[in-house]
Amino acid sequence: MKPTISIIEVARLAGVSKSTVSRVISDRGGSVSPKALDAVNAAIKELGYTRNDLAAGFRTQRSNLILLMVPDIANPFWSEMARAAQDRLEDSGYSVVVGNTDWSEQRESRYYELARSRRFDGLILNSVTDNIAAISDMGLPAVLIGERALVQDIDTTGTDTRVATRTALDYLWDTGHRRIAIATTEHGSERFLSLRRKTHADFLAERGLAPGSGLAFSVKLSEEGGRDLVREVLALPDWRAKVDSILCGNDLLAVSAIAAFLEAGVVPGRDISIVGMDDIPAAAHCRPGLTTIRKPRSLIGTTAVDLLLERLGNPELPARSRLYPGELVVRESVADRTGSAREAGA
């Protein structure tokens, strides 16, 4: 290969010292005479020199690179969040690169390791494993997206899971549902479960419903999960007596469940009610349209960046949490059972 050319070669050609070259190429704006500037720039051009950011970063301990770590970049929720975050970050002079964990703990660990390598100035992530200790141990500013558990020590933004879950549950209650099931995922984290499920259980208790009247299904938050969910529901003996509605952990799951129910001859919005969470584009396009809780994904992305930037500016800041409630979007996937609540509950 061609010998790598460094500021030394540039300096030599320009007839200046390498310090001067450094002053030119680093934007830190040390004072350089116009004459020297021209000479250096000419030399850079002639040699086709590009600065070795690795070496520079090594020296300055800064990379200007931010890692965005998400569980499923193909999901519109994450891709849109990422887009918003990326825009904001690039405006602030950072480059952004994303790590897709694919809901895999193993892959997530790899990224944790990567993040410890000092190659990034900061990290915005959604943790699958909810391994808070691992995050703190990485030794770089991190912002957590998505409130999984109550996290005290790390900056957090996202939807307020309990509020959002309550909103959906209340809506189902108000439309006359009394057999409200929940479909969510486990992937390893007990504490994650507890937040959604606990809200569900609390709700049941509060409304004086027997725990058995609120089934909890555990499936993947994916299209595949939707099909699994429907299979499980329909396999229940006399399922109509056990579930009149399902709150799904996300829209991907809900939309897929709607399709699967339809195929089985069960019409969502009439025979069963489905509520999703996220409000991805497909929620509006599918038939019947999915009633769901909209998350402010761009806002969450920019909020994450703000939190990160603030911490980068002042590492001693106490951990902050900026959660958003989410907004109910009514479409056609929930039936009006206000007339028949009594018999459904019998």
Next chain:
Amino acid sequence: MKPTISIIEVARLAGVSKSTVSRVISDRGGSVSPKALDAVNAAIKELGYTRNDLAAGFRTQRSNLILLMVPDIANPFWSEMARAAQDRLEDSGYSVVVGNTDWSEQRESRYYELARSRRFDGLILNSVTDNIAAISDMGLPAVLIGERALVQDIDTTGTDTRVATRTALDYLWDTGHRRIAIATTEHGSERFLSLRRKTHADFLAERGLAPGSGLAFSVKLSEEGGRDLVREVLALPDWRAKVDSILCGNDLLAVSAIAAFLEAGVVPGRDISIVGMDDIPAAAHCRPGLTTIRKPRSLIGTTAVDLLLERLGNPELPARSRLYPGELVVRESVADRTGSAREAGA
């Protein structure tokens, strides 16, 4: 902040030289006595040391990091390709990070710049700008995905655009279509256009069709583009006499066009024929199902990795090209006009 701890501190605590520590932490397997090994590991643990990969990479000129640069990670084609590539790469000991250019030339330039920074060992990318010179200039092994133009100097994999386009065109011809339009995008690259459009034009000429019988629409390869396309078609005076079928540049566009046609009361598969390209999941789920050309996305991802790994092993290799033909998947979006070809052409 706490003082960063380096191998020097570890060496001191373990009572060995820093070389020994280096031998332990770098997997290069220099020989270390079991005793020293234990001492070093104990010291590492006690101090909570983690290796500064930035410094190591600086020294070795290797990062073990690969950048995957794609135009739209939310598109299943790219996300699945990325997943396959990531799997293969991680098996080979590399970490993978993705850059989303969002079809933006500006963002693409940023990533080109980032790629020159020596922070990555290699690059797998789809170029929006088709700026081959920029890619060569980056000075790191790169594999191009998606044959845009005829590229000579860079390893390439993807679908053979001409073959795939011909397959679709032939199918439309065989089903009796004689007003075959094409809908594709421009985003800056003339040479990109030429490959699909040229195939289209060649086809028209070969079949003895007047150039005017094969309209070319230029729209975004997105949901938005689908709506735009339909608007443009329906705005044509007596459009049914001008287009009986449309070959869409990708499935996202095609699926969206199907929905938009349907809304306008035009039934795809009956009133107009649509063929897509990619075979994303939505192609199977939408009604009517989309007839499309399936691209082997996982295979493309792993092929890209193979090409890259081979080049990493031997930089002097001549540029190679591994293109796949794509496979026609027949669903319901193409009408059978074999009985009425004559009158449609009149």
Next chain:
DNA sequence: TTGAAAGCGCTAACAT
């Protein structure tokens, strides 16, 4: 405004 020199944390000859 500029140059000389030190050093970031690590690896890689080369000795021993």
Next chain:
DNA sequence: ATGTTAGCGCTTTCAA
């Protein structure tokens, strides 16, 4: 098997 030493390319005091 282990220690010594010399940098990798850059930034950054410190003098001049």
